[in-house]
Amino acid sequence: MNAFIVGGYRTAVTKSSKGGFRHIRADELAARVIKELVSSLKIDVKEIDDVIVGNATPEAEQGLQIGRMISLMSLGIEVGGVTVNRYCASGLEAIAIASARISCNQADCIIAGGTESMTQLPMGGYKFAPSWSLAGSHGDYYLSMGLTAELVAKEFKISREDADMFAFSSHQKALQAIKQGKFRNQIVAVDVEAVEFIEGERRVSQYRVTEDEGPRSDTNLEVLSKLKPVFASQGVVTAGNSSQTSDGAAFVAVMSERMMLRMGLKPEARLMSYSIAGVEPRTMGIGPTLAVPKALKQAGLALKDVSQIELNEAFSAQALAVGRTLDIDFERINVNGGAVALGHPLGCTGAKLTIQLIHEMRSKKEKFGMVTACVGGGQGVADRKGSIVNQDINVSLDATMTESQIRSLRPTIVYSGLSITPSPDIPQDFSDVVTYVVESESGNKLTYRVNIGVENVSREANLSSFSLNLESGLFNGTIEKNEGNTINFSFPFGTNLKGIIPIIQISPNATINPPIDTQMDFYDDTKQRHYVVTAQDKTTYNVYSVSISYTPITFGLVGGATQLGSTAFATVGALFQVGGLKDNPLWKYTLMIDAYTASGTLSVTGGTGRINNPFSESVWKTIALLIGIGRQLPVKLKLSIEGLTHEKTYEFNNIQIGN
Ligand SMILES: CC(=O)SCCNC(=O)CCNC(=O)[C@H](O)C(C)(C)COP(=O)(O)OP(=O)(O)OC[C@H]1O[C@@H](n2cnc3c(N)ncnc32)[C@H](O)[C@@H]1OP(=O)(O)O
Structure with a gap:
């Protein structure tokens, strides 16, 4: 079952400790986004299977299984909630889990994303408690993120000038994106009530946050170059070329194809593949250099097929090292700026970048995009099986498989008997015939020949x-x-x-x-x-x-009016027929009668009803007509059918009141 992202929203991202969300909790931010998402997509809460919340510091205000607290705050008792933590990729992990569960038919609708208040929780949490034995043997596993960025800068020869240039460009792109209103449709406005004690006095104020706070119009290369390194005295990493510590929340709705079609919703994107790779913790920033190729391979795509990449800018030095190592065209990376300018609310970031990517891809009508952070995310899966004829096994591979992949493929083999040689665990060069021998308990041997053919699998979906x-x-x-x-x-x-x-x-x-x-x-x-x-x-x-x-419909409308006596009373009405209409439970009519009297216009509803086929209806209404002697009675009939209004005015000359 395909799983699609059918919508997503985020809050603006604000500066931690001094920004607009310093007075609001991460769970409240998340609940605000989820409520907006669910109501805008008109999802019945009873149909939501779960809420998966990414959070990188799940303790204190973000503790007590914040995922469940958020589901209670936003959707009520019956919808479950869970917290996942893969640090800076938590929001992406939440979307990956939701997509996988829906693909396995374990759910039809999951709200997935992340939230983080770096105002309320310091990075690493309140209690730093490393394992003494691990710290003894591998102290570098506990390095601060900033120091890992310094090590990446050193190893990948990233200069201070390059890091600052990258940071400056991130701000410029973000400012331009905000000016062009690119984020407007993805941001949910959040009303904040601030309660502060100033000089012993309790002060309450209200304000609304609608725009990202991080990008600086006052920054330039000169001022950036003068900032002091913050993590290592001779280092290159400064407050200007690091991601900003921030507050924010972002969520998407992931839905099964069947539910999406039933609800008449349009898919926005599909997560095609998702990969994680482990690297040395001391240079954690280069994680995407391994995760990206893995995700691409799963998807059967090459980097050149991916038109947009959101590469989380944990630090400029790290983003540059990744981009250069993978040889990514920097024009395709973070076209609307990255975390150096826009902020990095850890657990939220993966979902936030996903939403930004989808909006950008949609506006440019692009097909494949990628989000990558400390762990890489990407798109696509491929599944191939062989057919066995006698002892020949013919396997068709699609054209997306590269020659080097075919030269080192590890098959999955199901066999009966004692053993198989060579072992299925050993990758083989399948560019030529590969022979496997299966031996039974009694010593009989059967030889199987594996022939690989490459077929052209169509990518046409028109x-x-x-x-x-x-x-x-x-x-x-x-x-x-x-x-x-x-x-x-x-x-x-x-x-x-x-x-x-x-x-x-x-x-x-x-x-x-x-x-x-x-x-x-x-x-x-x-x-x-x-x-x-x-x-x-x-x-x-x-x-x-x-x-x-x-x-428009064709219809006939005939008016009539009758005088009831010499007093000023009359019955007016209409007989009408609507041509071409078939029985339709949606269509209703309303007939309005406007009668012009001595004291002004009198409007009455002549009648309402369902339209059946064949349709013909007469509606009459008695109205007090306070008109003068000898006056003509103009009566206007107005027929509305499902928003289509047809009007006709009749002059009823036959009514001459009081003569
Ligand atoms: C796996 C991963 O993703 S790892 C990444 C996880 N995230 C992190 O590690 C967060 C990294 N960042 C940080 O820790 C922090 O941002 C720090 C320590 C680098 C800097 O913290 P702060 O000092 O609070 O930074 P802040 O943004 O407030 O900047 C301090 C001052 O530097 C100057 N400054 C910062 N950026 C700029 C800039 N672009 N241009 C000019 N001046 C700047 C300003 O004077 C600023 O003060 P102001 O905002 O009052 O004008």
């Missing part, structure tokens, strides 16, 4: 035509590729669009969800129906959205 075969004929939807793959239809008002099996053509070997033979209702013109087309490679996909509009 929908080329979408038609609806109706009583009134075949209607072809217009596919607008430039408008996010929308398929537009226009029908005469009243066309029966219930329970239709559309005729759909997609790329060869691709699959579509909902499946091709699914009956669908299309009549509701306020909703879009989404179809996900997945290519043969099982990773490439496109989402198509079907939109329906109606051409």
Whole structure:
């Protein structure tokens, strides 16, 4: 089952201890984001399976299993909550776990992300309690993050000038992004109540936080170059080229494909692969140099396929070392600035960067993006199995597999008998035939030959035509590729669009969800129906959205009025017929009557009701008409059907009151 991210929000990120969120707790920030996320997507709380909260310092205000506290604060008793901690990648880890659980059919909807108040919790927590024996043998395992950045700078020859230049560029990009309003749609406004004791007096104030606080318009290379190193006296790491300690929260909703389609939601992204790699703790900053290739390999992608990368800027020196080692084009990294300018609220960062990445990719209509931090994240999985004919095992690999990967592949072999040679644990060069010998308990031997073929697996996930075969004929939807793959239809008002099996053509070997033979209702013109087309490679996909509009209805409206006596009373009304309408539970009519009387206009509702087929209705209403003798009675009839208003004015000459 595919798991999709269907939406996400974050708070602004503020400076720890001196910023806008210094008066609010991490759980309150998280609850605020989750409430907004769930209500904006109109998710029924009863359908949420879990809340997974990344947090890097889960103690004190962030303790007591903060994940559960947050689920109680935001969604109520019935939704569970759990805390996960992978330090700076906690928010990303939460999304990875949510995606994996949904992919395994263990859940349909999980809220995942992270929150951190570095105002309330110092890095490392309140009690530093290392293992004495480990500290004795590996003191460097407990180095401060800043010192690890110094070691990376030394090992990878990152100069102070380069680190400052990188930091300056991060601020410039972030300031530009804020100016262009790039973060506006991802930030939830947070109202803060500050209670402070100033000179013994309790003061309460309220304010709203809507914008990231970190980027500095007053920074420049000269001022950066003058900042003193903060972690090592002769070092390169300063307050200006380190990530800022910050407060913030960010969450996404991860949903199964079936629930997403049922709710009519559009996928924003899918986590395709996620990898962790271990490196020496003393140079932890280079973690992505191992994690990124691992994640790419899982996804069957090359770095060149990834158009956007959010590389968490724990420190400029570390980000530069990673970028240079992996030979990433820096133009693709952190296009809207990174943590040096925008801040790094540890447990929140992975989810925050995911949301920023998705928004950027969507605006540029890009396909593959990557978030990487101390551990790397990326996209994609691949699964290949062999078919056995006699003793020949033919394995088809898709074209995404590289030659060097084929030269060193470790197979998974299920066999019966005593032993198999060579051992499946040893990688083999499968560019040529590889022979395996299976020996039974009685000493019989069977030889199997493994032949590898590389087939071209299609990455095409296109929908080329979408038609609806109706009583009134075949209607072809217009596919607008430039408008996010929308398929537009226009029908005469009243066309029966219930329970239709559309005729759909997609790329060869691709699959579509909902499946091709699914009956669908299309009549509701306020909703879009989404179809996900997945290519043969099982990773490439496109989402198509079907939109329906109606051409205006034809209708007849006949007015009438009757005088009831010589006093000023009359009955006015209308007989109307609506052409072309079929039974539709959504459509209702309202008839308004405006009668012009001596004292002004009198409006009454003539009638309301459901529209059935065939439809014809007469509505009459008695109204007191205070008009003068001999006056004509103009009466206006106004018919509304589901927001479409049709008006007609009648002059009822036959009513001459009092003559
Ligand atoms: C796995 C991982 O991700 S590891 C990373 C985990 N995170 C960390 O380790 C956090 C790293 N950062 C830090 O610890 C802190 O930011 C420190 C220790 C480097 C600096 O802390 P602070 O002194 O509180 O930094 P702060 O941002 O307040 O800056 C102090 C002063 O330096 C100067 N300054 C800082 N940045 C700039 C800049 N870009 N331009 C000009 N002046 C600057 C200012 O004078 C500033 O004071 P002001 O804000 O009142 O004007």
